[in-house]
Amino acid sequence: MRKGNETREKILDIAEAAVLSKGFGVTSIEELIAEAGITKSGFFYHFRDKNELAKGLLVRYAEQNDRLLEQVFGRAAELTDDPLQRLLIGLNLFAEVMGGLPDGHPGCLVATMTYQDRLFDRDVRAMVTETVTGWNGFFTDLIEAALAAYSPREAVDAESLARTICCVIDGSIIMAKALGRPGVLPEQLLMIRQHVKLLFAGAVLRVVSPEAAAA
Amino acid sequence: MRKGNETREKILDIAEAAVLSKGFGVTSIEELIAEAGITKSGFFYHFRDKNELAKGLLVRYAEQNDRLLEQVFGRAAELTDDPLQRLLIGLNLFAEVMGGLPDGHPGCLVATMTYQDRLFDRDVRAMVTETVTGWNGFFTDLIEAALAAYSPREAVDAESLARTICCVIDGSIIMAKALGRPGVLPEQLLMIRQHVKLLFAGAVLRVVSPEAAAA
DNA sequence: TGTACATCAGTGAACGCGCGTTCACTGATGTAC
DNA sequence: TGTACATCAGTGAACGCGCGTTCACTGATGTAC
Numbered sequence: 001m002r003k004g005n006e007t008r009e010k011i012l013d014i015a016e017a018a019v020l021s022k023g024f025g026v027t028s029i030e031e032l033i034a035e036a037g038i039t040k041s042g043f044f045y046h047f048r049d050k051n052e053l054a055k056g057l058l059v060r061y062a063e064q065n066d067r068l069l070e071q072v073f074g075r076a077a078e079l080t081d082d083p084l085q086r087l088l089i090g091l092n093l094f095a096e097v098m099g100g101l102p103d104g105h106p107g108c109l110v111a112t113m114t115y116q117d118r119l120f121d122r123d124v125r126a127m128v129t130e131t132v133t134g135w136n137g138f139f140t141d142l143i144e145a146a147l148a149a150y151s152p153r154e155a156v157d158a159e160s161l162a163r164t165i166c167c168v169i170d171g172s173i174i175m176a177k178a179l180g181r182p183g184v185l186p187e188q189l190l191m192i193r194q195h196v197k198l199l200f201a202g203a204v205l206r207v208v209s210p211e212a213a214a215a
Numbered sequence: 216m217r218k219g220n221e222t223r224e225k226i227l228d229i230a231e232a233a234v235l236s237k238g239f240g241v242t243s244i245e246e247l248i249a250e251a252g253i254t255k256s257g258f259f260y261h262f263r264d265k266n267e268l269a270k271g272l273l274v275r276y277a278e279q280n281d282r283l284l285e286q287v288f289g290r291a292a293e294l295t296d297d298p299l300q301r302l303l304i305g306l307n308l309f310a311e312v313m314g315g316l317p318d319g320h321p322g323c324l325v326a327t328m329t330y331q332d333r334l335f336d337r338d339v340r341a342m343v344t345e346t347v348t349g350w351n352g353f354f355t356d357l358i359e360a361a362l363a364a365y366s367p368r369e370a371v372d373a374e375s376l377a378r379t380i381c382c383v384i385d386g387s388i389i390m391a392k393a394l395g396r397p398g399v400l401p402e403q404l405l406m407i408r409q410h411v412k413l414l415f416a417g418a419v420l421r422v423v424s425p426e427a428a429a430a
Numbered sequence: 431t432g433t434a435c436a437t438c439a440g441t442g443a444a445c446g447c448g449c450g451t452t453c454a455c456t457g458a459t460g461t462a463c
Numbered sequence: 464t465g466t467a468c469a470t471c472a473g474t475g476a477a478c479g480c481g482c483g484t485t486c487a488c489t490g491a492t493g494t495a496c
Contacts, residue, residue, distance in 0.1 A: 003438085004440085007439080007440090021331070022240060023238035025237060026238065026331075038440075039441055039442070040441095041441060041485095041486095042440050107330065111326075111330065111389050115327040115389070115392070116241075119237055128393055129395065160403075160406060163390055163402070163403065163406075164403055166386070167382070167383050167387040167399075168386055170386040170389050170390065171382030172386070175378055175385065179351075184378060191375060191378075191379045195406075195410040195413070197369075198369065198410070198414060199409075199413060218471085218472070222473090243449065243450085245448070245450090253473075253474090255451090255475090256474060260472060260473055261472085261473095
């Protein structure tokens with residue numbers, strides 16, 4: 001990484017923490033450069049204006065999140081071939097990873113930005129929508145795979161259930177912060193896991209794969 | 216209501232909409248008075264400082280919310296004596312009420328404030344925590360009543376499940392905004408209803424009350 | 431290997447504007463006697 | 464019923480400070496020939 005990129009990342013780190021605890025509009029360039037140890041013009045070398053900072057934050061956050069999801073559910077896929085188990089194990093692993101963060105999840109940038117969308121231009125707002133749509137799609141795929149293999153006890157729309165997962169995650173990050181209890185996020189990931197489990201409890205395997213049958 | 220109170224409510228209305236779409240820090244007193252048609256000193260007659268405005272917003276929001284919860288689940292209690300049905304019907308009614316809002320839920324003040332807590336003093340932060348604790352307590356009571364009557368298929372902690380409800384609500388308000396789909400909140404209220412239903416599917420009634428037995 | 435030039439990663443000063451808060455003051459309404 | 468006083472619901476002007484953005488400039492590093 002070139003020196004400029006290091007500075008850029010440093011600015012983004014400082015900005016992200018500030019935005020998650022005070023909001024974007026009230027996070028001043030002045031405070032960022034004070035903490036980063038550069039001048040204001042140094043900041044404007046990296047970001048054309050403040051909106052560009054928002055874009056930078058969002059892109060980086062979305063990438064980090066995608067990597068995490070892929071790691072966790074990728075690991076689950078290594079452990080089993082059964083699509084339902086993959087989802088259940090993935091949620092377990094996710095809960096473990098989130099439980100391992102000492103101060104809890106630092107906050108969802110997409111959530112705050114959604115509550116401040118009047119501050120951003122069309123571009124950034126579209127990116128927020130797109131990011132969330134991506135998350136929903138990720139879980140929808142997992143759920144559809146499970147639905148293709150098993151028939152659930154009650155009718156389920158894969159997309160609705162995928163949204164439930166996203167809602168629970170974003171909601172429990174807020175609850176955890178509001179209550180000062182970082183444990184709420186892992187706890188709630190296990191609750192949504194229970195929901196999925198109950199949905200498929202005693203379900204009939206539609207397509208029998210040898211591995212799934214053995215398990 | 217005295218004239219002063221009308222003005223105060225008007226300020227709160229304008230401020231709430233602004234806070235939910237831009238954030239508290241960036242909502243200026245200047246814009247509020249411009250829309251309300253008073254002068255700056257008029258504002259400071261009603262609120263000692265900006266933090267007092269936050270307090271006013273929060274108190275009012277919490278009261279409105281409590282009233283809504285009591286209406287919805289009070290109505291459910293009128294319709295049935297069975298504590299499980301009360302919870303299930305209440306969630307249904309809640310979904311209906313939320314589905315009836317043409318532009319969807321305007322946003323949860325507690326959620327934004329949680330993501331901006333560095334802006335507020337100890338007082339306001341404590342009020343946020345207390346408000347959320349109150350919501351959790353409300354649902355915990357309902358769930359405990361159901362647990363006292365029926366044994367669920369899987370072990371459930373009433374408080375965890377109560378938190379799930381709160382997480383889903385706050386999370387789906389965000390998802391609805393981010394996706395531009397107001398329908399997500401009612402949809403997700405029905406998902407959490409499904410979770411409760413599955414938990415108690417085929418459950419044994421522990422204490423038989425005549426009405427519940429008839430139903 | 432030396433030299434010219436380009437790009438990178440910034441510096442420093444200035445700008446105009448809007449912000450939250452304070453202060454001394456005021457007309458209309460309500461209340462006590 | 465009249466009068467004095469208090470309270471309510473504001474007005475108007477001023478304050479100092481921090482904000483985002485622009486501009487002309489610069490030293491260090493990289494690249495072409």
